[in-house]
Amino acid sequence: MELEDIKELFELYLKPLKKLVLLPIVFLYLFTGIFQVGPDEEAVVLLFGKYEKTVGPGIHWYYPRPIGRKIVIKTTKVYRVEVGFRTVSIGPPAKYRDVVQESLMLTGDENIIDLDFSVQYKIVNLKNYLFKVKDPKNTITAAAEASIRQIIGMFVIDESLTEGKSNIQILTREKLQEILDIYGIGIQVLNVQLQDVQPPKPVIKSFKDVASAREDRIRYINEANGYANDIIPKARGQAKKIINEAVAYKEKRVREANGNVARFLKLYENYKLGKEVTETRLYIESLEKNLKNVNKVIIDREVKNGVLNLIQEEVNKNEKTN
Numbered sequence: 043m044e045l046e047d048i049k050e051l052f053e054l055y056l057k058p059l060k061k062l063v064l065l066p067i068v069f070l071y072l073f074t075g076i077f078q079v080g081p082d083e084e085a086v087v088l089l090f091g092k093y094e095k096t097v098g099p100g101i102h103w104y105y106p107r108p109i110g111r112k113i114v115i116k117t118t119k120v121y122r123v124e125v126g127f128r129t130v131s132i133g134p135p136a137k138y139r140d141v142v143q144e145s146l147m148l149t150g151d152e153n154i155i156d157l158d159f160s161v162q163y164k165i166v167n168l169k170n171y172l173f174k175v176k177d178p179k180n181t182i183t184a185a186a187e188a189s190i191r192q193i194i195g196m197f198v199i200d201e202s203l204t205e206g207k208s209n210i211q212i213l214t215r216e217k218l219q220e221i222l223d224i225y226g227i228g229i230q231v232l233n234v235q236l237q238d239v240q241p242p243k244p245v246i247k248s249f250k251d252v253a254s255a256r257e258d259r260i261r262y263i264n265e266a267n268g269y270a271n272d273i274i275p276k277a278r279g280q281a282k283k284i285i286n287e288a289v290a291y292k293e294k295r296v297r298e299a300n301g302n303v304a305r306f307l308k309l310y311e312n313y314k315l316g317k318e319v320t321e322t323r324l325y326i327e328s329l330e331k332n333l334k335n336v337n338k339v340i341i342d343r344e345v346k347n348g349v350l351n352l353i354q355e356e357v358n359k360n361e362k363t364n
Contacts, residue, residue, distance in 0.1 A: 075106040082118040084168045087111075096169055113172060117165045120232060123183045125190070126158035127237065146242065147191050153199040158237040159211075161186045161218065167228030174226050181227065182218075186234070189217040199241075207236050 079085045079099050087094045087104045088111040094104075104110045126145030131137040145156050161182065165171045175181045193213045197206045215234040222229060241249040313320040 075103045075110070077102055077104065077112055077114070079114060080116075082116050083114050084117045084165075085112050085114040086168055086172055088113070093169060093173060115165065115168060115171075117168055120162050120164055121179075123161050123163075123179060123186065124158075125161070125183055125187050126156075144187055147194050149197060149199045149202055150195050151198040154242050155194065155199055155202055155239065156242050157190065157194065157202075157239050159186075159190060159214075160235050160237060161231060162233040162235070163229045163231050165228060166230045170226050170228030174228065178227060178229070181225065182222065182229070185221045185225070186214070186218050189221060190214045190234075193217060203239055203241075207239065211236055 077085070078101050079097060081099045083099065085097050085102065087097060087102075089105060090109065091111070094110075104112050126141055128139045128141060129136065130139050140158075142156075145158050147155055147157055149155050163182065171178055190210070193210055194202060196213075197210060202210065211234045215231050218234065219231045222231065240246060309320070
């Protein structure tokens with residue numbers, strides 16, 4: 043038997059054997075393409091490295107490697123990026139590392155501020171999240187830093203350290219969402235949270251002194267306002283009392299003056315009716331008023347030497363008394 047005949051004989055018997063060996067291998071290969079997507083996940087299926095489809099929770103199949111590929115990501119999870127710091131250990135106690143090149147920023151009044159914050163987001167379009175940008179997390183971090191630098195430039199340092207924080211968070215979230223929508227990255231910004239806002243470490247003591255002085259100023263103003271609120275009503279009450287007394291005195295004097303005028307006019311009318319009688323009556327009334335409590339001696343004009351006799355009598359009385 044020649045060699046070629048032997049080869050043909052082997053091929054005749056090996057063909058069924060090849061099929062028996064290859065079928066399980068192919069079946070096993072195809073079986074490995076079955077995968078499950080969890081209720082909080084989505085998966086992107088690639089075919090020869092190109093996007094084919096996005097699938098939701100459930101059992102799915104794809105062409106296994108090297109033909110196909112799947113990427114499964116939790117899309118209901120809230121993700122977080124940190125700007126200005128990095129968490130070294132969640133603890134407890136938690137440990138952080140400062141990233142100064144991200145945290146130092148310039149405020150609207152040209153002061154430097156050290157600001158750390160975090161961004162919370164979730165994925166709303168998995169295809170865009172994976173393929174629109176090369177590194178989504180670093181892109182979000184860079185966009186967040188750019189957004190807050192723009193917003194912090196709208197506030198003076200006092201606002202940034204105190205009552206302006208909530209507005210900074212809201213405006214930064216809106217600005218960041220606007221930038222990421224332009225990128226088409228497929229995420230929704232849920233929250234921007236300021237972690238730590240303070241002056242740079244080399245000048246923080248001076249800022250604390252300024253804050254203390256400002257608090258003292260407010261305290262002195264409050265004390266002055268309290269004193270003013272106490273003394274001003276008293277002064278107003280005293281002024282009102284004096285004014286009321288003056289008005290009452292005025293009315294009294296006006297009534298008295300009106301009464302005197304009325305009395306004088308009535309007296310004048312009587313005087314015109316009988317001048318001598320009125321003069322005599324006025325004379326008598328004046329004597330009565332002025333000599334009311336004085337010992338009086340009346341001497342008759344007709345008696346000669348009446349005054350001398352009276353004086354002599356008084357001298358005699360005094361001598362007897364002595």
